[in-house]
Amino acid sequence: MSGMEAWQRNIASSHQIRELIKLMTPQTLVENIDQLVSLPDICIRVNQMMDPANYSAAGVAEIIAQDADISARLLRLVNSSLFSQQSKVETISRAVAIVGTDELRNLVMATTAVRTFTGIPGELMNMTDFWRHSVTTGVMSQILASHCNTLHSERLFVMGMLHDVGRLVIYLTLPDKAKEMLWLTGGDDWILSETEQELLGFTHMDVGAELIRSWGLPDSLESVIRNHHRPTEASDHQLETSLVHIALALANGEMVGLSIDEMLWAIHPSAWETTGLSPTIVASMVDDMLAKTAEVMNLVVAPLERMHG
Numbered sequence: 001m002s003g004m005e006a007w008q009r010n011i012a013s014s015h016q017i018r019e020l021i022k023l024m025t026p027q028t029l030v031e032n033i034d035q036l037v038s039l040p041d042i043c044i045r046v047n048q049m050m051d052p053a054n055y056s057a058a059g060v061a062e063i064i065a066q067d068a069d070i071s072a073r074l075l076r077l078v079n080s081s082l083f084s085q086q087s088k089v090e091t092i093s094r095a096v097a098i099v100g101t102d103e104l105r106n107l108v109m110a111t112t113a114v115r116t117f118t119g120i121p122g123e124l125m126n127m128t129d130f131w132r133h134s135v136t137t138g139v140m141s142q143i144l145a146s147h148c149n150t151l152h153s154e155r156l157f158v159m160g161m162l163h164d165v166g167r168l169v170i171y172l173t174l175p176d177k178a179k180e181m182l183w184l185t186g187g188d189d190w191i192l193s194e195t196e197q198e199l200l201g202f203t204h205m206d207v208g209a210e211l212i213r214s215w216g217l218p219d220s221l222e223s224v225i226r227n228h229h230r231p232t233e234a235s236d237h238q239l240e241t242s243l244v245h246i247a248l249a250l251a252n253g254e255m256v257g258l259s260i261d262e263m264l265w266a267i268h269p270s271a272w273e274t275t276g277l278s279p280t281i282v283a284s285m286v287d288d289m290l291a292k293t294a295e296v297m298n299l300v301v302a303p304l305e306r307m308h309g
Contacts, residue, residue, distance in 0.1 A: 024174075026166075026202050026210040032173045036119070039215070040112045042067045046105050047216050060101045061093040064108060073111050074104070076299045081292050082139060083154065099154050102218070106158040109217060110138070113161075114300060117168040124171045124178050131301050133251050134161045139293040140247035143285065148275055150239065159224045160244050161300075166208025166225065170196075189252055190266055193229055205229065232270050242271035246282065250289070260286055 045063045048054055065071050071092055078095045079088055089095050096104055114131055141160030145153035171178045181195050193203040209226035220237045227234040227241045228248060234241040246267055253263030260283045272278060 024200065026207040029169050029173045029207050030210045030214050033169050033211070036172050037116050039116060040067075040070075042070055043109055043112055043215075046108055050101070050105055050216075055101075057096050057101050058093065060104065061091075061096045064104070065092045070108060070111060073299060074107055077107065077111070077296065080295050080299065082142060082157065082296055100152070103152060103154050103158070106155060106217065106221070109215065110158045110161045111300065113165065117165075117172070120168065120171045121175060124175060124182065125167070128301060129255070130164070130168075132297060133255050134164060135297050135300050136251040136254060136290075136293045137161065137163055137244065137248045139296050140250050140289045141244045143289050143292065144243050144247055144275070144277065144282070145240075147281070147285065148239070148243070148277065150243070155218075155220070156240060156243055159221055159240055160247050162208070162212070162221065163225055163228045163244055163248060164204065164208065165211060166204035166206065169207045169211055170200075170204055174200075190229075231268055231274065238274050242268075242274040245271050246275065246277065250282070250286065254290065 042063060046060055049056065049060045049063060064074065074092065074095060075089060077083070078098060079085060083098070085098065089098060092104075099107070117127075120127060138157040138159070138161030141156040142153050145156040150156065177199060181192065181199060184195050184199075185192050193205060196203040205226050205228065209222045212222045212225055220240055223234055223237040224241045224244050228244045231238060231242045231245045249266045250263050252258075252266070253260075263286075264279050264282070
């Protein structure tokens with residue numbers, strides 16, 4: 001093959017790739033992900049039980065109890081300081097009574113997501129670091145929500161933990177484009193969504209929201225995932241979105257060793273107004289949030305490390 005022919009073939013290949021990218025949407029990526037990962041049976045069965053025609057709190061508890069690993073992890077989580085129970089919770093049925101079937105369902109989804117997304121190349125993402133960041137965001141979101149007297153603050157843990165799940169879909173379905181985007185951003189998460197929009201025409205937030213919708217999870221979770229970097233664009237659930245937005249700024253800073261003042265610079269002013277929180281209030285809570293994060297990490301991330309160790 002001549003040099004000219006090789007050049008023409010490369011040009012044609014690049015054109016085909018650009019045309020394929022144009023055809024990609026968050027919906028097509030989520031459809032493709034079904035061929036790469038599958039939700040554990042427990043998630044599918046619990047989701048089916050949430051349909052009003054099938055709903056039974058006892059039935060949900062029974063399904064969860066059949067998975068010894070998930071049951072043990074959920075009970076340890078409910079008994080952690082994050083939930084502040086006065087007496088030990090020893091059964092899934094009791095856990096249902098405490099946190100409710102909706103939130104226990106969401107906790108099942110969050111904890112099984114850790115073992116669902118596997119096979120992502122290490123050069124794209126250190127999965128232990130990814131879940132450490134996600135758990136930190138989840139714990140901080142819940143604690144901030146509790147401080148704001150938000151109804152059912154435990155749901156904020158799941159919102160925070162799954163806020164970046166769209167990134168995992170992109171890593172699995174578009175590894176080459178993901179590698180290019182990571183190179184362009186130099187690891188700066190705050191410009192990642194802008195880079196994704198430029199190269200793909202959508203962001204990991206759009207993909208994550210579509211995945212949550214396809215899993216049949218609540219609209220509030222979908223809204224938070226779609227807008228966690230841009231809380232002013234959330235038409236609904238602005239409080240939850242703003243809480244996760246603040247929490248992920250703190251989690252990002254904690255991961256790279258920033259001071260509290262440096263953590264707070266990226267928080268949109270509207271988030272303070274919406275939540276009623278302030279930099280001073282949040283700064284006074286950071287040490288407690290990090291202590292509780294360490295406890296929950298041992299429940300969620302440590303099993304992942306053992307699995308890959």
